[in-house]
Amino acid sequence: MRNIAGSPVEGADFFGRDEAIRSLWELLDAHDVLLLGPRRIGKTSLARRFMADVRQRGWSAIEVNVASCRDEAAFVDKLAGTIKAAAGSWTGALLDRAMALLDRVDKVRLPGGGGFDLAAREESWEAVASDALALLAARPGRTLVYIDELPIFLFNMMRFDPKTGEARVRRFLDWFRNDARGATRGAGGLHWLVSGSVGLDTLVQNHGMADTINTLKQRLLEPYGEPEALAFLDALARSYQLPFTPEDGQRLVAAIGWPQPYYLQLAFQNIRSLHRDGQPVGGLIDTAVDALIRPGADNDLHHWEERLHLQLAPDDAALAVALLNLACRERSGATATALFAETQRLRPALTEDQQRRAFTRLRDILIRDAYWCADDATGPRRYRFLLEPLRRWWERNGSL
Ligand SMILES: Nc1ncnc2c1ncn2[C@@H]1O[C@H](COP(=O)(O)OP(=O)(O)O)[C@@H](O)[C@H]1O
Ligand SMILES: [Mg+2]
Incomplete structure (x- = not known):
């Protein structure tokens, strides 16, 4: 392979x-x-x-x-x-x-x-x-x-x-x-x-x-499940005779968050170019993942932003971007309350009912299109990015 x-x-x-x-x-x-x-x-x-x-x-x-x-x-x-x-x-x-x-x-x-x-x-x-x-x-x-x-x-x-x-x-x-x-x-x-x-x-x-x-x-079409992602990395490592341990695989999958095969392939490519004979792989993983979001890297992450503008009306696209700007600040995302407050701030002319509908409609599109997911595990509901390199790229783009 x-x-x-x-x-x-x-x-x-x-x-x-x-x-x-x-x-x-x-x-x-x-x-x-x-x-x-x-x-x-x-x-x-x-x-x-x-x-x-x-x-x-x-x-x-x-x-x-x-x-x-x-x-x-x-x-x-x-x-x-x-x-x-x-x-x-x-x-x-x-x-x-x-x-x-x-x-x-x-x-x-x-x-x-x-x-x-x-x-x-x-x-x-x-x-x-x-x-x-x-x-x-x-x-x-x-x-x-x-x-x-x-x-x-x-x-x-x-x-x-x-x-x-x-x-x-x-x-x-x-x-x-x-x-x-x-x-x-x-x-x-x-x-x-x-x-x-x-x-x-x-x-x-x-x-x-x-x-x-x-x-x-x-x-x-979903990304790989975790077992499939690990088996995939193992198969790649065998093909290239890299000393990739199961822990290395888990660490890489965790750093990607949402194991889209393309990002596993890209990270693996980076690992290969960093690796020297006899060296363990573990210490290279963070660097390899960091390189995914480097400016100018051919990482495709900009398409995630572009496709919002392609498929949504300009107002909706702007609101979606604003919501994602909030959610990207933490790996754990932003609370539903904070996101709804942002919607109200950006759509002051709407009634509260209309604001609710504006939010839930976009929320569902962003779930369907795999930008974020709802997370109820840690108390009040949060929406958080699925693909961790995308979150970090988004955050970096928004910072000065
Ligand atoms: N089944 C797979 N096995 C290995 N790599 C895959 C697989 N599917 C996708 N990839 C990776 O994702 C990249 C893009 O795949 P592609 O089929 O062109 O995606 P799409 O058509 O959704 O844009 C490939 O170059 C490869 O790196
Ligand atoms: Mg295609």
């Missing part, structure tokens, strides 16, 4: 996640799934492992990463790209259909786009996208379609087209529900696994589109 921190891991580099795989199998049987979790929790790695599994059972599987898409044409283009890649092994009528479809991809018309060039015979993106899916569904056997980072694409569409973006997102989701999923589902049809680093709920709630996604079964 290699010590990889950044890109999705596959094959022998992929560790654990048996429970998540089992649960995907169970869910996928009857539902389409929306797999949510922060960036670099391991969604793409898990989905690729799952794709390998379904292929072993005779399914086909395709992956469409739409994170960089800003409009429907780009989405259709990505979809066509995966068909192009897959069609290498197709023959006969199916191959002919694939070639005909690929010809149509450049002539997709966007909503609101001027159809100036009549000779180009533009057609709606929905028509091309639906035919692409029909083509995938026409193959024998079941097909898993894995759409990676769908929420990012939808938020992009809103951001780059403030005027009609919302209507386009609604139209996309309608197409997705009715045509993409509705028409192609079935015994031999398409099964959908959608993943996202930000939730779709704020988007669909704020814009009245809930019905278009509530037929997806939402699942959160």
